[in-house]
Amino acid sequence: MAHLNELQRIATATNGTRAFNTSGFNHTLDYVTNYLSANTNLKITKNMFSVSYFTLESNPVLLSSLNGKITNHTYSKNRFLAEFLEVTFSSSVNFSNFITLTAIPNASCSDADWLAAKPSATHRIALVKRGDCAVADKGILAAKYNVAGLLFYNDGKTSDRMLPTLERLGENNSLPALFLSFDLGEKLANAARNSSFTIAVRFVIPVAIENVIPVNNICADTPTGDPTQTILIGSHADSVPTGPDINDNGSGTAANLAFAVVLARLFRTSTYPKYKYRVWFCWRGAEEIGALGSNFHVTQARKSTILGERITDYLVNLNFDMLGSPNFKFGIYDGRTIRNNTPPSAIPGSVRISALFRDWFIRHELPWDFADIDGRGDYSSFLASGIAIGGLISGVDDIKSQEQRDRYDRLLGQGLGGLANVVHDPCYHKVCDTIQNINLFGYEKMVQAAAFVIESLARLPDLKSWLYPINEI
Structure with a gap:
């Protein structure tokens, strides 16, 4: 909760928003950078890109x-x-x-x-x-x-x-x-x-195109692990202009930061074996106006010839966006719903990652739901480049059905399944998406599921073959 509280403090001090073209967004990136610098030995990089901000006259x-x-x-x-x-x-x-x-x-x-x-x-x-x-x-x-x-x-x-x-x-x-x-x-x-x-x-x-605005992505990678076999873990760090967006996506930003710090600390102990693969944590900008930060990341990777920065060096992209919705669901991106025009190489691994998340919830006797991969998130550019993806989402402005509420009640306990016929996040893209909008129980379980999948993938002896089986592509 400490990271979420800090993001709320930043938004409150900057006119209630952390949108990409505001001081709130810049302070968010400063907080992530400074916390990583003080608490990890990860290599931190900033990559700036420019966007033309869309407004109406x-x-x-x-x-x-x-x-x-x-x-x-x-x-x-x-x-x-x-x-x-x-x-x-x-x-x-x-x-x-x-x-x-x-x-x-x-x-x-x-x-x-x-x-x-x-x-x-x-x-x-x-x-x-x-x-x-x-x-x-x-x-x-x-x-x-x-x-x-x-x-x-x-x-x-x-x-x-x-x-x-x-x-x-x-x-x-x-x-x-x-x-x-x-x-x-x-x-x-x-x-x-x-x-x-x-x-x-x-x-x-009547469109008014304002001046070109510089925006940063921040990434931090482990100093160990094969850079030609990279596990990417991403979240967007910007909000919409209308609110602080502590769920969308302060929840993903904070979880990603916690994963990075915990892993860096474990790697510095003598009892925790280091991963075979490099892990690259990223906090991207301008997602709320078209996933521009991730688009820039992938575009640069496709052009790069630098070892570890080429698109061919990426094994998988895990995306965490909205993990703490108040009327939550345990939503898992469903690899089976990937669009037909996606390169076939991305599909088998994405389906297997979906099953890995699902099995965690089943093992812990928790409800779960698959969520369609609709091509609107930060993962879309990676999919379009043939990279397997996975992730979690606790619900947006879609409605929790009666069946869903009853199923959650049965597994979580009477009254804990939320509200039927109510959207999962009534404060989505609104001023009320504050620290009070986070369901702490749901958020904790989503973070635990994400940590499990990161660890499981990183411990596979041949992750590349697991994600890209030749007989299924």
Whole structure:
């Protein structure tokens, strides 16, 4: 709790936030660096990258015209009131005329989907449903087919996927885009598919790109272990601007720091055998605006020719993000849900890591749930490079079901399973994500499970073969 208390103190002293472009974020990195320097012999490195911060000059506008009837749709910074939200890294636009809408079939994740659109997406507004691949990937395909603009919408698969949500395109995106609720998206999609309807939209997105902002990643690696066989353990150190984010992701930041310090101390004793593999702990920036810190890390690794810093030197990336949700679940990233366009090399090891976490919870007679790997976290760039991943998550704004609550009650004790039909973290990305938002029992178990998996992987005699079995790739 000492690290979490310090992160809360930092946020309180810096206008209630630790967002990447604030003194709160810089003080967070200073705290991590100074604590590592004082308590370990790990080699600490800082790597700076630059980002263009996305902001709006004023609220966006979305108008639809259905058979000549014009509707002005509702924008609000409160997504529970909004029909649509902005998309980070959208370009500015002010369409003077209504532009025909076309609905892209299926998940819009393949060339076949875009080529099947009727009418053609070229020079039209493309309506694209969420799911199967990242919004940024859909944006790249949209640019390939020369769309005039993009309207994403939620897929409505579960009750927590009905509202518009904050998503992001790639930092180099040049298309205007908005994100709609499921209800509005379905209404427009049904009209676009009906040849008897005439459906068009007009929107205004006034984007202000501020000055380029320098951001740091911090990493610390063990002085022993083979640098060409590296276990990466990562967490993002930034919050959103609206709150201190002690759960998201002070909880991962603090756990990662505790792992690094404990391991460094154990390695300095004579009774604890050192690992065969190097362990590299990282605290990354700008995750909340598009996982930019991890993207930078992987991009640099792919270019590097320095021993120990090449992408080929990484065996696995373990990601810890949100470990202490108040209405918690013991969520395990499920390697079986990795997207089809992921390099096959990453899949067998990711599935095995999922099972390793699961077995720990079963052995300790604790409930557990698998969580989909949706490509939105710091792990996504590593997966895209063929690196096996694993991790834990205690729940975001998804809802704890009655079945889930009852199952947790049975294993943890009556009344300890949380609240049914309530989101796992009601303070997600809000000012109330403070030290009081952490469920200490759930957090402790997640940290213990993570420590077990780190130790288990590091003690395998041939981790590379375990993660990348030739007969399964």
